Amino acid sequence: MVLLSKSCCQEVRIWKQNWKMIYWKGEKFWIGKLFEHPEIMTQGETLEELEENMKDAYMLMTMEDVPENHDVRELAF
Numbered sequence: 001m002v003l004l005s006k007s008c009c010q011e012v013r014i015w016k017q018n019w020k021m022i023y024w025k026g027e028k029f030w031i032g033k034l035f036e037h038p039e040i041m042t043q044g045e046t047l048e049e050l051e052e053n054m055k056d057a058y059m060l061m062t063m064e065d066v067p068e069n070h071d072v073r074e075l076a077f
Contacts, residue, residue: 021054023047034058 023032043073044050
């Protein structure tokens with residue numbers, strides 16, 4: 001499990017996962033989307049910024065409606 005900062009005052013716990021990012025160079029920015037979640041798309045001036053923006057976009061898309069005081073439980077399959 002890894003901690004990602006959702007804002008300056010809140011941390012969100014998620015399972016550490018490896019994702020595939022499809023990316024390309026546009027006219028001004030690097031553009032990318034998650035292969036596993038193609039609805040999540042963002043951009044950045046550099047590849048490093050694109051990666052950080054992608055992590056932020058993932059958290060916003062998946063955790064937006066989750067209250068701040070939530071619990072996390074690991075599930076074994």
